[in-house]
Amino acid sequence: MIKIEDLSFEYTTFIKNPGIKGTLKDLFKRDIKKINALEKINLKIRDGEMVGLIGPNGAGKTTLTKLLTGILHPTQGTILVNSTIPSNQNNQFLKEIGVLFGQKSQLSWDLPAIDTLNMLSKIYSIPTDRYQSRLQELTRMLDVEKILRIPVRKLSLGQRVRCELMCSLIHSPKYLFLDEPTLGLDIVTQSSIYKFLKKENREHHTTIIITSHYLKDIEELTDRLLIIMKGSLVYDGSTNDLPINPEEFQHFLIKYSDGEKQKEIVIDAKDVSKKIEELGIEKILSVTRQGISLEDFVMNLFAKKEQNK
Numbered sequence: 001m002i003k004i005e006d007l008s009f010e011y012t013t014f015i016k017n018p019g020i021k022g023t024l025k026d027l028f029k030r031d032i033k034k035i036n037a038l039e040k041i042n043l044k045i046r047d048g049e050m051v052g053l054i055g056p057n058g059a060g061k062t063t064l065t066k067l068l069t070g071i072l073h074p075t076q077g078t079i080l081v082n083s084t085i086p087s088n089q090n091n092q093f094l095k096e097i098g099v100l101f102g103q104k105s106q107l108s109w110d111l112p113a114i115d116t117l118n119m120l121s122k123i124y125s126i127p128t129d130r131y132q133s134r135l136q137e138l139t140r141m142l143d144v145e146k147i148l149r150i151p152v153r154k155l156s157l158g159q160r161v162r163c164e165l166m167c168s169l170i171h172s173p174k175y176l177f178l179d180e181p182t183l184g185l186d187i188v189t190q191s192s193i194y195k196f197l198k199k200e201n202r203e204h205h206t207t208i209i210i211t212s213h214y215l216k217d218i219e220e221l222t223d224r225l226l227i228i229m230k231g232s233l234v235y236d237g238s239t240n241d242l243p244i245n246p247e248e249f250q251h252f253l254i255k256y257s258d259g260e261k262q263k264e265i266v267i268d269a270k271d272v273s274k275k276i277e278e279l280g281i282e283k284i285l286s287v288t289r290q291g292i293s294l295e296d297f298v299m300n301l302f303a304k305k306e307q308n309k
């Protein structure tokens, strides 16, 4: 169980004064600026739940993930993950969590992923037979047989993300924290990763908390949605209970070739297949999902709530 009570977090930064005079002044006295990243968050997540955390840039999603994994210590309030305070970072706690930050890599650029995995098995003291069977299971589920022994620098982004997921899960953690794991991936790879995560959750009862900018992705993956805006939790509920249909905000960018020129068109999700058919599949260069504007979405959500009062 994850239990968060009255959690607030404030970053303290130093203001850099401009020019040489400013730099000299900074040597003697630094001006401090406080940023409220999270304010009074209360939340409970049961073991085995899959929860989606969404919010616009700067909402506080990464800060919350860092607090849950013990990288940051709360300014106020408490967090308990399986009755442990994450920022105490005891060894048992570290064995119970898996983390994947989309923009940070656990893999070594010049080494094949299998070397990192072997190293992690030692760090987590996984018994050899358990390590081998988990390695086989993840290799099969993530379809990485052919890429585990290739230096990471030669892999595509999608292949790298699959190897990163292996590293986050090799020690069979009870809690998996994913911060934008599918950033930059095409739709097919995204949905194969989501399929994998659902399976991992179902078969191992792993609690998964996944952060994204995209409401639609979270809707496909989880039943419970948390929306965070400017450091506050503004929605905690089932994706089915959302008073508006997220499809309304979903659109795709289709790039296609029109003779010699490359063209592009933005289109509603519901019209995508019709448009592809119309243009002719052979002309399609790429189809990318465009994130909804979360601000629009949340504004709409609350506008509807106000209307219903």
Ligand SMILES: Nc1ncnc2c1ncn2[C@@H]1O[C@H](COP(=O)(O)OP(=O)(O)OP(=O)(O)O)[C@@H](O)[C@H]1O
Pocket (backbone or CB within 6 Å): 011, 012, 013, 035, 036, 037, 055, 056, 057, 058, 059, 060, 061, 062, 063, 064
């Ligand atoms: N190291 C830091 N020092 C100072 N302020 C920070 C730091 N990291 C984040 N912030 C600020 O805290 C707030 C929350 O940031 P956070 O990265 O948690 O948001 P986010 O929802 O993850 O955003 P994004 O989707 O852009 O990653 C923002 O105002 C951000 O500018």
